[in-house]
Amino acid sequence: MEGEIKAEFEKNGFILDNEEEILNKCLTFCINYKLNPSDLVSSWDVYSLNRKLKDLVVQNVEMEGFLSHLQNEQKEAVVKQEADLHFYSSKDVDMILNDDEENFKDAILSTPPGKNAKPYSDPFDSALYSNGNGYSSEKPSRLVTPFGRRTDKFVARFNFNNLPDTENGDEKDAGMDSEDDVIKRVKPLKRFSLVVNGDGPEPGCRFMYDRIEDRFNALDNRIRRRAASLFSSGIYEEPSDPSVASGRSIFAVGMICCEEEGRLNDKSIMLQSSIEHSGGQRVRLDLQKVNQFSVFPGQIVGVEGNNPSGYCLIASKLVDSVPLSANNVEDLHPAKRPALDQDIQLVDSSSPEKEISVLIASGPFTTTDNLYFEPLSELLAYARKKQPQLLILLGPFVDSEHPEVKKGTADRSFDEIFHIEIIRRVQDYVEHMGSNARVILVPSTRDANHDFVFPQPAFDIHPPELKHQNDLVLFVWFAQIKSLPNPGIFEANQVRVGCCTVDILKQLSGEELSRNPKDGSPPSDRMSRLASHILNQQRQLQHENIPESSFYPLYPPAEDVPLDFSLSPKALHIASPPPDILILPSDMKYFIKVLTLGGTTEGEEQRKCICINPGRLAKGEGGGTFAELDYGGSPDRMNASIWSI
CATH class of the missing domain: 2.40.50.140 (Nucleic acid-binding proteins)
Structure with a gap:
């Protein structure tokens, strides 16, 4: 059989460096994993492409990594047959058996050097734990990546604190000593409501059917409605x-x-x-x-x-803005007041107080040198520790700009990468956190596994095999993991949140023409000004229930934005009232800004909106940034931070 293995390698153009030792190990692989020589060489071909091995020499030093590759292939084959099967590493067993908080932290948030002066601990085990179910990327054992070389795990880059820090007090820590190991690590989350706006296009919809007439009419309607808003003020x-x-x-x-x-x-x-x-x-x-x-x-x-x-x-x-307080309720015709009263009663004093804790991260979720999704694993590990009520993940998830995706060297389809590396990790996270944890996914036009159109329908994240799963799994999928269209609006604990993954800030920055005041007054903050362009035209007409603001006010659109005016016309509109939190991920520098809406005329009320650019979770071959927010009902009652990973 060794001769057949050698012949198969030579047939595919590979040269064996240390022939005797390599053939001996390959023979062991074939016996242990029931492979024939042809299957073995095919797996090596995939491994060499993923590792970007430039020459065709099979080296003995790569055999250990190749073994991990074969092990992952075997695991994925089992996973496809039994979706509920869990794999555990030695660190999982140690965490369960030992009541050691430091070991738990090290298993998730650190990669200390091991014995024999290894610069990086076994990355497969680390990724395996972070993933929970073991559906890890095909990361070879003892392989050092640039992401793994970083010295600081989480560093606060920006803080916006208006609330006292009561979450880390002595009372909370003291109460944990009497609980068992599982409850000690997962505290019950507060229940909260989640309502998703349904104005976006449906998954599987037809697009690229808009006509020049549709575009012209859409633009003319915007002008006509703005004229009516200004005149009615x-x-x-x-x-x-x-x-x-x-x-x-x-x-x-x-x-x-x-x-x-x-x-x-x-x-x-x-x-x-x-x-x-x-x-x-x-x-x-x-x-x-x-x-x-x-x-x-x-x-x-x-x-x-x-x-x-x-x-x-x-x-x-x-x-460039419409007064928010124009035309008071008292000026309305009596026949129009009941309809408005129905909207006003939503803010009744008996309703629950607006409070929410959230982590916000925007893709890419893996570094450019691999498809291991290490930054996502670190983020989920951090979320397990901080236990937010809501985790918002914004695309791209399978980035079409990733080198391996662009070259077509990935050994799995885009859908397989998305479901194995993203969805299964998220599913394991919500199972770990409990029934009150929620995750929201928002696609991007850069997602290789999704429709290239804007506005964009939500992900279809519910595989067909779920029809045969038990009620618990169905609850996890349909209640705890939600996918929104792009752009999308939802309410969590009555906190109104809007998000759009198109980099409108960067595009506006490249097209904006501005002039600072000539009277010597200080110039406006540029990032706040760009973000305000999304909301400063917000106002709802009295006689028409038509929103005025747009998630994408730029026209003509940027070359990489497939804007379709015929697809769900209301999807781009921001209905009144304006959102409390606006999430606009961008390649520009991360920020958290408090935008003031209104107040341009005497006696006009002011409203405030928190605008967040969390940055990118992965940047090149290293980690990026994400945002953490504890919102207490207003910008004056919130803690917000930008974390570098």
Whole structure:
């Protein structure tokens, strides 16, 4: 049989470095795992591609890693037959038998050097525990990765603390000594409500059927509704046609456009009004007299100014937001008050207080040098320790920009990677945390295993084999693990949360044209200003239940955004009231900002929204950042941190 193994290697172009010893080990592999020489060489071919071995020399030093690869293949074959089967490592047994908190922490959050001066402890065992069920990536034993070389596990990069730290007091620690080992590690979570907005497209929907007419009508409707909102506020007059020559000052509403291809500049700004007011014509917009502004293509604005020639509208004032407090309830017709009262009663004083603890992380969830998903394992281990009520994971999960995905060298399909490396780890996490833990998944247009369209339907995370599972497994899938469309809105404990995985902040940053105040006042914070563009136009019309804000106000969209106007038109809208928390993951630097909405006119109320960019959980070959938030009902009652992993 050794001769057959050697012949098979040579047939596939491989050269044996230490022939006798390698053939002896390969013979043992064939006997132990019931492989024929052809299957063995095929597995080596996959292993060498995953390890990115440049030459075709089979080296004896790789045999130990190859053994772990074969073991994982055998485990996955068993897993496919028995989905409920659990695998345990020696560290699992030690944690169960020994009441040692330090050993438990080391098993999850640290990788100390072992004997014989190994720079990294057995990574397979570490990943296996973090995964819980043992559905680990095919990470060879004793393999050092750049992610594993990091010295600091979790480092706080940013803190926003307005609440006293009562979670780590002596009373909590003292009460843990009398509990058994399992309860000691998993404290019961508070129950909370979770309501998901259903305006997004459904999984399996048809897309790429939008027409030019659909796009034009969608843009014109945005302009028309904004004009109606500004006029109904009672502050501004009825919009006029900005393309008509007039010596008097007028008020016009339209969309900012760029006259030519390329980035917006002060000489190429155009204003496109609605069909109702100007037949959809464009006119040049001059902002030289405006003290401060921030505009981008696709933004709907109100303009006060005059057009003496008919070719250029000279602006004296730019209105980019709609007053929140315009038209009080007392001014409504009596027939309209009952419907509004039904909405107001949602904030009745008898309702539970808004409180939520959440961890927020955005993909990629694995480093660029492998598909081991080590950062995700570390995040879930941290979540097991901190025990948040909600864990929000935002795509990409199987990143189409990952080198192995782009080259097609992965030995599994994208769906298999997603379900084995992501879903099964998350399932094990909620089983470990208990029935009150919740996880929300939001896809990304960069997900290789999902529809490339925006707005994007939710993941279909419920495999067909679940139909034959018991009620407990079904509860875990359907009640504890939720998938939202992209963008999506949900309410947790009456805390309204909006999220969008398209990098709108980076795209707005590349298209925005702004001017700082000329009077010497300090300039506005740039990241807050970019995030405010999503919400500062928020207001709901009295006579039409139509939301005004958009998760993606930029038009034309960026080249990598497959925007489809015909797909669920309401999916991009942010319905009133504005969210308490807005999650906008971006490649730009992480931040946590408190945005102030309203207050631009005298007597207008102000509302606050927390905007969070958690950063990316994995950056290159190292770890990235994620966000932790304890929200007590308002920005004045919250603790927020950005953690580096």
